[in-house]
Each structure stands twice: as C-alpha cells, then as structure tokens.
Amino acid sequence: MASDRGHGITHRDDVRAAQLSGLLTRRRQTLGLTVEQAARATGLAEHRYSALEEGAGHGIDLGALKRVAGGLGLTGQPRETFLLLASEPDVTPYDLVERRRPSIEELAHIDLMEPNPALITDHAWNLLAANASVARLFTDPAKAPDGERNLVLWLLTERAERRFADIDDVRADAVARVRGALAQIPADAPLQALAGRIAADPLGARLWRSRSPRLPAEASARRLRHPSYGEASVLVTTSRLPGGLQLIVHHAAHLIQSPAPR
Known part of the structure; x- marks a missing residue:
C-alpha cells in the first residue's frame, strides 16, 4: 500500500488521483484531442491541464474545474464524479449543484397534479412555484412579500x-430537515439565513434546541384539515429535482373529490 505520512499522501489519495486521471484521459481520447487542444478547450495552461490529467487537481478552484468540465463536455454523473475527484476534500455534492429556477415542464407538471396541492422549493425551502390548490388550501404565495415565501417558516404560523x-x-420534521441540510453544507448562505430565522422564532428555537432524533421520510402520512371536506390522512411526498429543487405534493385528491359533509 502506497503511503507517505510525512507529506500527507495516503493510499486513498493515490486511488483518487488514478480515478481522476483515468476519467480525464478517456474523455480526451474519446474527443480525439491532444493534451494541448484539451488545455485550450478548458481554458487552462497546458502544464496545469497536464497535471490535472495526471491526477493532481488540488489548487484549481471549483469555478475553474466547472469550466474544465464544460470544455470537455462532461455532463450528469461523469461531471459530478470529475468535480468531486478534482476539487478540495471539503467540497460536497451539494456544492456542485447548478442552482436554477423551475422549468416550464416542471411548472406544467404541478398544474397537472390538481387537485393535489403541489409546490416546488429550492434547497432552502424557499417557495418558487405552486399550483392553485396550494393557494386555496394553505396560503397564496403570490400575496406574500419577497423573503416571506419559505415553507418551513410558514409551518410555524397559526394558519x-x-x-x-x-x-x-x-x-419537528421540517426543522430536522433544515438541520440535516445545514450539517451537509454549513457554509450555505440561504440555509444559514433560514436557520437564523428559525432560531429567532420562539417556537422554532425550541424545536431547534430539542434536536429530537428524526430521520424524515421522503413520504409521510399527515392529518390534514380541509375547510370544506373535514379531516383526513393524506400522503405528503418530497422528490428531489435537478438543480437542488424539491417537489412537494400533498396527495389530497381522495379527500377533495369525496362528498362534502353535510
């Protein structure tokens, strides 16, 4: 096993370097490029690209590595693998996400979910889009001022x-999700801001301090009170979308489509 403790080089580093080298070499050869051509395509000096292809990625910032991925046409899983191998050890998959707004197709999808309330948030639960059922049953996001469209903060309200x-x-589950996300990316500004606002709310602060051991599921049964159709169990699902987005659906069609109580 290769190891040089004096210089901080471990077998794990050797494996990482070999994987990075293999990935870049295969990609360059697939494109039919020389090292010089690949360097030009990625915006790196030839000696820096050559070192990167040999597995020495550290010292190149994440922005430059993303440009390398773009220059070599790396997308999807190969792109993420390259960035994780080449970046500094403290970089996580969350840092690699290209933040974005919901697409037209995603907006159409939540409309098709009617009469189930469906919404899309960013990674910090800021509401980006919602169908009409959300406004009817919960709250109308269009009437909320900027900075007040956060799902977790809304859950702390009387409504x-x-x-x-x-x-x-x-x-409790919502606060546990925020705490878990912040543990993954503690330097993320939107999550830090959300945690600060939770801590500033007396109820939120109590939930945050409790640190109850919870592993929120991607699907949970909830007891929903509908103003016209009464109380019933509904399934709430959370699905992860590309770009760090989250699709949250309250499957309440069975409740809404049933005869209203007299």
Missing part, C-alpha cells in the same frame, strides 16, 4: 396549525 392536526410532528 399552518389550523391546517394540520398533527402540526407538532410536521414542524
């Missing part, structure tokens, strides 16, 4: 308490 019979569990 949310009127909508969920099991609001204590809903809130």
Whole structure:
C-alpha cells in the first residue's frame, strides 16, 4: 500500500488521483484531442491541464474545474464524479449543484397534479412555484412579500396549525430537515439565513434546541384539515429535482373529490 505520512499522501489519495486521471484521459481520447487542444478547450495552461490529467487537481478552484468540465463536455454523473475527484476534500455534492429556477415542464407538471396541492422549493425551502390548490388550501404565495415565501417558516404560523392536526410532528420534521441540510453544507448562505430565522422564532428555537432524533421520510402520512371536506390522512411526498429543487405534493385528491359533509 502506497503511503507517505510525512507529506500527507495516503493510499486513498493515490486511488483518487488514478480515478481522476483515468476519467480525464478517456474523455480526451474519446474527443480525439491532444493534451494541448484539451488545455485550450478548458481554458487552462497546458502544464496545469497536464497535471490535472495526471491526477493532481488540488489548487484549481471549483469555478475553474466547472469550466474544465464544460470544455470537455462532461455532463450528469461523469461531471459530478470529475468535480468531486478534482476539487478540495471539503467540497460536497451539494456544492456542485447548478442552482436554477423551475422549468416550464416542471411548472406544467404541478398544474397537472390538481387537485393535489403541489409546490416546488429550492434547497432552502424557499417557495418558487405552486399550483392553485396550494393557494386555496394553505396560503397564496403570490400575496406574500419577497423573503416571506419559505415553507418551513410558514409551518410555524397559526394558519399552518389550523391546517394540520398533527402540526407538532410536521414542524419537528421540517426543522430536522433544515438541520440535516445545514450539517451537509454549513457554509450555505440561504440555509444559514433560514436557520437564523428559525432560531429567532420562539417556537422554532425550541424545536431547534430539542434536536429530537428524526430521520424524515421522503413520504409521510399527515392529518390534514380541509375547510370544506373535514379531516383526513393524506400522503405528503418530497422528490428531489435537478438543480437542488424539491417537489412537494400533498396527495389530497381522495379527500377533495369525496362528498362534502353535510
């Protein structure tokens, strides 16, 4: 096993360098490029690109590495693998996400989810899009001022308490999700801002301090109170979309389509 403790080089570093070298060499050869041509395509000096292809990626910032990936046409999983291998050890997959707005197709998808309330948030639960059922049942995002369209913060309000019979569990799970996300990317500004606002709210601060051991599921049964159709269990699902987005759907069609109580 190769190891040079005096210089901080470990077998793991050797494996990482070999994987990086193999990935870049295969990609360059697939494109039919020389090292000089690949360097020009990626915007690196030839000696820096050559060192990178030999597995020495450290010292190149993440922005430059993303340009290398673009110059070599790396997308999807190969792009993420390259960036993780070439970047500094403290870089996580969350740092590699290209933040974006919901696409036209995604907006159409949540409209097709009617009458199930469906919404799309960013990685910090800021509401980016919602269908009409969200406004009818929960709150109208269009009427909320900028900076006040956060799902987790809304769950701390009295209006949310009127909508969920099991609001204590809903809130605890939401705060646990934020805490988990912040543990993954502690330097993320939107998550830091959200954590600060939770801590500034007396109820939110109590939930944050409790640190109850929770592993929120991607699908949870909730007790929803509908103003016209009464109380019933609904399934709430969370799906991850590209770009760090989250699709959250309250599957309430069975409740809404049933006869209203007289």
